[in-house]
Amino acid sequence: MRGARVIRRPLVAIPLSVLLLIVSGAAVASFPRSVLAFLLFQGAILFIYLAAMPGYLRAALLAVALLVMMPIIGAYNVYYLEIATQVGIFAALALGLNIVVGLAGLLDLGYVAFFAVGAYSWAIFGSPHANQIFGGGFPLAPGWFYLFIFVGLAVAALAGVLLGLPVLRLHGDYLAIVTLGFGEVIRVLANNLDKPINFTNGPKGITPINRPPVPFGLPYAEYSYFLVLLIVLVVIVVNRRLEDSHIGRAWEAIREDQVAAQAMGVPLVRAKLLAFACGASFAGVMGVVFAAKQVFINPESFTFLESIGVLAMVILGGMGSIPGAVLGATIVTVLNLQVLKGLSLWLNELKNAGVVILGYPLADLPTQLEPAKYERMIFGVILVVMMIFRPQGFLPARRRQREIEVTAEEHKTVTV
Amino acid sequence: MLFAAKGITKRFGGLTAVKDVDFTLEGGIAAIIGPNGAGKTTLFNVFTGLYTPDGGEVKLDEHSLIGLRPDEITALGVCRTFQNIRLFKAMTAIENVLVGMHARVELGLWDVLARGPRFRAVEGEAWRTARTLLERVGLGRQLHTEARHLPYGDQRRLELARALASKPRLLLLDEPTAGMTGSEARQLMGLLRGFVADSGLGIVLIEHNMRVVMEVSDRVTVLDHGEKIAEGTPREVQTNARVIEAYLGRRGAHSAAP
Amino acid sequence: MDVELLIGILPQVVIDGLILGFMYALIALGYTMVYGVLEFINFAHSEVFIFGAFVGVEIMLGLKSAGVLERFPWILVLVVVLLAGMLASALLAFTIERVAYRPLRHAPRLIPLISAIGVSFFLQDVIRLTESIWRNAFNLVYPTIESLNVRLEITETIDVSIKSLVVIVAALLMLWALHALVNRTKVGTAIRAVAEDQAAASLMGINVNRIISLTFVIGGAMGGAAGVLFGVQYGLINPYTGFIPGLKAFTAAVLGGIGNIPGAMLGGLVLGLLEAFAASYLSLLTGGAFGAEYKDIFAFSILILILIFRPKGLLGEVVRERA
Numbered sequence: 001m002r003g004a005r006v007i008r009r010p011l012v013a014i015p016l017s018v019l020l021l022i023v024s025g026a027a028v029a030s031f032p033r034s035v036l037a038f039l040l041f042q043g044a045i046l047f048i049y050l051a052a053m054p055g056y057l058r059a060a061l062l063a064v065a066l067l068v069m070m071p072i073i074g075a076y077n078v079y080y081l082e083i084a085t086q087v088g089i090f091a092a093l094a095l096g097l098n099i100v101v102g103l104a105g106l107l108d109l110g111y112v113a114f115f116a117v118g119a120y121s122w123a124i125f126g127s128p129h130a131n132q133i134f135g136g137g138f139p140l141a142p143g144w145f146y147l148f149i150f151v152g153l154a155v156a157a158l159a160g161v162l163l164g165l166p167v168l169r170l171h172g173d174y175l176a177i178v179t180l181g182f183g184e185v186i187r188v189l190a191n192n193l194d195k196p197i198n199f200t201n202g203p204k205g206i207t208p209i210n211r212p213p214v215p216f217g218l219p220y221a222e223y224s225y226f227l228v229l230l231i232v233l234v235v236i237v238v239n240r241r242l243e244d245s246h247i248g249r250a251w252e253a254i255r256e257d258q259v260a261a262q263a264m265g266v267p268l269v270r271a272k273l274l275a276f277a278c279g280a281s282f283a284g285v286m287g288v289v290f291a292a293k294q295v296f297i298n299p300e301s302f303t304f305l306e307s308i309g310v311l312a313m314v315i316l317g318g319m320g321s322i323p324g325a326v327l328g329a330t331i332v333t334v335l336n337l338q339v340l341k342g343l344s345l346w347l348n349e350l351k352n353a354g355v356v357i358l359g360y361p362l363a364d365l366p367t368q369l370e371p372a373k374y375e376r377m378i379f380g381v382i383l384v385v386m387m388i389f390r391p392q393g394f395l396p397a398r399r400r401q402r403e404i405e406v407t408a409e410e411h412k413t414v415t416v
Numbered sequence: 417m418l419f420a421a422k423g424i425t426k427r428f429g430g431l432t433a434v435k436d437v438d439f440t441l442e443g444g445i446a447a448i449i450g451p452n453g454a455g456k457t458t459l460f461n462v463f464t465g466l467y468t469p470d471g472g473e474v475k476l477d478e479h480s481l482i483g484l485r486p487d488e489i490t491a492l493g494v495c496r497t498f499q500n501i502r503l504f505k506a507m508t509a510i511e512n513v514l515v516g517m518h519a520r521v522e523l524g525l526w527d528v529l530a531r532g533p534r535f536r537a538v539e540g541e542a543w544r545t546a547r548t549l550l551e552r553v554g555l556g557r558q559l560h561t562e563a564r565h566l567p568y569g570d571q572r573r574l575e576l577a578r579a580l581a582s583k584p585r586l587l588l589l590d591e592p593t594a595g596m597t598g599s600e601a602r603q604l605m606g607l608l609r610g611f612v613a614d615s616g617l618g619i620v621l622i623e624h625n626m627r628v629v630m631e632v633s634d635r636v637t638v639l640d641h642g643e644k645i646a647e648g649t650p651r652e653v654q655t656n657a658r659v660i661e662a663y664l665g666r667r668g669a670h671s672a673a674p
Numbered sequence: 675m676d677v678e679l680l681i682g683i684l685p686q687v688v689i690d691g692l693i694l695g696f697m698y699a700l701i702a703l704g705y706t707m708v709y710g711v712l713e714f715i716n717f718a719h720s721e722v723f724i725f726g727a728f729v730g731v732e733i734m735l736g737l738k739s740a741g742v743l744e745r746f747p748w749i750l751v752l753v754v755v756l757l758a759g760m761l762a763s764a765l766l767a768f769t770i771e772r773v774a775y776r777p778l779r780h781a782p783r784l785i786p787l788i789s790a791i792g793v794s795f796f797l798q799d800v801i802r803l804t805e806s807i808w809r810n811a812f813n814l815v816y817p818t819i820e821s822l823n824v825r826l827e828i829t830e831t832i833d834v835s836i837k838s839l840v841v842i843v844a845a846l847l848m849l850w851a852l853h854a855l856v857n858r859t860k861v862g863t864a865i866r867a868v869a870e871d872q873a874a875a876s877l878m879g880i881n882v883n884r885i886i887s888l889t890f891v892i893g894g895a896m897g898g899a900a901g902v903l904f905g906v907q908y909g910l911i912n913p914y915t916g917f918i919p920g921l922k923a924f925t926a927a928v929l930g931g932i933g934n935i936p937g938a939m940l941g942g943l944v945l946g947l948l949e950a951f952a953a954s955y956l957s958l959l960t961g962g963a964f965g966a967e968y969k970d971i972f973a974f975s976i977l978i979l980i981l982i983f984r985p986k987g988l989l990g991e992v993v994r995e996r997a
Contacts, residue, residue, distance in 0.1 A: 107784055109791070166982050172783055173715045174981050177924060181974035184921075188971050196963040238529060245528040245539070246514065246521040249507070253515040256504035263464060263498075265490035265519030265582050274525070304917075308795060315788060366810035369803075377799035383792025384774050387785050 096282030105255030110183025118287020156284020205298025318393020516581030695946020704893030710933030720920020726898025763898025931987030
């Protein structure tokens with residue numbers, strides 16, 4: 001393919017990257033409501049990631065895009081910033097699930113439960129709701145939010161261990177079903193633990209949840225974008241370090257052949273528990289951030305559908321692949337938030353405008369037909385099609401030479 | 417005594433796969449031979465903790481291995497290869513060997529996350545050792561080849577290197593020369609002798625290639641129908657009447673096919 | 675605590691539990707047969723089940739709008755709807771296997787499982803889309819047939835509707851037919867042979883692919899029947915209704931010993947009864963602190979406990995162990 005070759009030639013790729021970035025930035029600035037313009041901007045970022053260029057240049061371009069351009073775009077249109085923040089939240093979730101499913105090969109279908117655990121931990125204490133349990137003294141001051149990031153991490157990791165201890169001995173398929181059951185249990189608890197003691201306020205949810213104090217007088221939307229971006233970066237670094245260590249290798253070995261892994265000295269249950277706890281802790285952290293960002297949470301945000309959505313992100317990008325998880329999170333979130341919703345709006349506009357296609361007035365379309373509601377179809381198609389035609393995903397995990405003491409000569413043989 | 421198994425019995429439903437077998441090793445290379453289905457691999461599975469025996473005792477340096485998990489047994493110093501080659505196929509050769517070192521890595525989660533000098537030192541050393549091991553078994557050029565892309569003979573050698581990476585005191589090899597040519601097999605045996613001489617490690621082979629067995633082993637144990645029918649030096653076993661019957665009587669071949 | 679009340683409602687609880695149990699049993703067969711042959715959880719089976727319910731409701735609504743629903747004898751209507759639901763679900767199950775599972779048969783285990791989850795989600799929304807276009811609604815209610823709603827009084831406090839009896843009888847008939855098929859026919863023998871050892875079965879001249887398809891068809895038909903009966907019994911269906919009963923039916927299959935056909939029936943009944951007890955008594959026993967909403971948690975807890983302490987289920991694993 002021509003395009004693939006262009007991307008491999010630095011002399012073409014570098015100017016093209018810069019150009020794309022400028023053009024897409026200009027496009028977003030001139031058409032602040034256009035979905036396509038924003039997609040172009042995202043495409044530019046992906047291009048920079050894939051194109052052949054020196055590492056420092058890539059880092060610099062990405063920094064310009066994410067740290068400078070994105071906030072500026074957001075200042076014109078908060079909606080884009082909101083999408084970028086959502087993408088970040090889901091990227092962190094996908095990266096967490098990627099450890100469990102992609103690296104260790106354990107199919108966890110109740111992953112969003114850990115997200116819920118994190119979210120509820122801040123929601124309860126960061127809102128007046130805790131007064132109903134403890135009598136008074138709440139909400140905690142906004143500054144506590146930063147401590148709760150670690151509380152969310154710890155509580156979710158603990159939940160991961162508690163779930164993992166009994167179930168990680170199970171055979172793969174059973175593990176999938178049991179984690180699914182666990183996810184449902186957490187959701188049912190969230191829905192019903194408004195009595196005998198009101199922990200979760202049931203289906204009504206909890207609000208208002210305190211937001212963290214914002215430094216430098218930033219607008220809150222900009223601040224949450226930067227916070228999420230920072231957490232995603234930390235998660236990526238942690239993921240990398242785990243992956244390139246004896247721990248990550250043990251996970252991959254378990255995924256490949258767990259009998260052999262154990263025979264080579266890998267303690268199965270402990271290694272799997274660690275995978276579960278790591279994955280869960282990322283979700284826990286993002287749960288806390290999510291609760292503060294949304295101000296309001298209820299059990300609807302933590303359904304099986306969300307778990308499968310995150311799974312679809314991991315699958316789309318490529319199991320075991322860190323950039324894949326980020327790409328998957330971007331595509332799926334944008335599909336859900338922009339493309340499907342955009343289609344719905346567009347269809348409505350066409351209906352209202354009385355457009356007729358092939359003699360069929362669109363106004364006669366059934367009112368129940370709302371493209372925005374078809375997330376499941378998207379997830380389903382992604383899962384099936386990817387499994388059949390591209391099980392390794394769009395950005396497959398690369399066999400990097402993870403040697404720390406790589407010699408310069410070997411460095412050249414690494415395919416970019 | 418390095419390794420001693422006494423009265424090992426293993427049943428599957430109504431079938432007794434191994435019956436009251438004793439096996440000891442002080443060092444050097446021992447071979448376990450016998451017709452297909454004699455219980456050789458079952459015995460290995462008992463030694464490495466994959467199966468819990470219905471009776472008997474297994475000891476490494478007077479330390480009982482019964483009831484320990486396979487990874488604990490590996491940590492104590494018994495490692496193995498598999499008859500049907502069980503590499504981590506999507507991982508590179510050197511990564512396979514690094515997994516073999518898992519039990520010897522003394523790094524915690526914090527070391528990994530902090531990636532400080534200690535991590536770099538340990539990890540760097542691990543890579544160097546792994547590379548040396550691979551070079552020694554003749555895979556120095558395939559360090560970064562995914563295991564599944566290696567030819568069959570190389571896969572067997574990689575499995576050997578992976579097992580050696582756990583620094584075993586006792587190495588159990590299940591048909592290590594299967595699928596190799598005569599000269600490859602001889603080369604491998606030379607290598608094994610080298611390891612024994614260097615590190616005083618004990619090796620037990622399950623092997624069908626009689627030439628290999630007779631050349632390399634210090635002692636030979638013969639199983640048939642789950643029972644030990646003979647034991648001794650290669651020469652003693654070769655002339656044992658029950659062994660000849662077990663092989664010739666039923667299989668009609670001198671050196672059984674691999 | 676009102677002990678008299680607790681005992682008083684017991685027979686009603688048992689009847690409810692049996693109906694639920696038979697429903698689970700019928701659905702569980704689809705999971706267990708496929709697992710027996712392929713060692714694979716057919717995640718999309720819950721949609722195969724609900725698809726049967728939708729085909730059923732469409733036929734009944736069609737008859738109703740033609741004004742003939744009450745004019746035909748109810749037995750005839752029920753048999754026709756049941757057969758149509760079975761046929762449709764069987765076809766769907768067959769297609770799913772061909773399109774989404776067969777190309778993945780030799781892939782690592784995780785791959786077909788993920789594909790199955792995808793099919794499940796995809797089908798939910800396809801049903802929704804179709805009904806939204808066709809009827810501008812996807813929450814559909816089975817039209818009532820008056821003679822089916824007649825309630826027979828057993829004692830003063832306990833009664834049972836004709837449709838509940840019909841559901842039980844129909845389920846029993848189908849379970850019996852399946853049992854006979856698997857154990858007394860040549861096809862059944864072939865199914866068991868493939869479950870035991872695919873390679874050996876193909877050497878014996880059995881067309882393994884055809885038998886696997888057949889397993890999906892039979893399991894699908896049972897699921898479709900369960901779907902129609904579910905609609906007749908409970909009335910309201912939507913494209914997402916199948917999911918939870920599917921999950922519970924899978925629990926039932928595991929409870930009875932996955933791969934084991936009588937086990938699925940037993941597991942279904944046990945789970946149905948337990949759930950009915952939980953739904954009725956949890957609230958009473960805890961003074962209203964924990965209500966019927968917890969019955970799902972109860973069912974999943976059973977699943978987890980069984981898997982941990984008795985992973986082979988009540989009757990043991992796999993079709994072959996029961997000659």
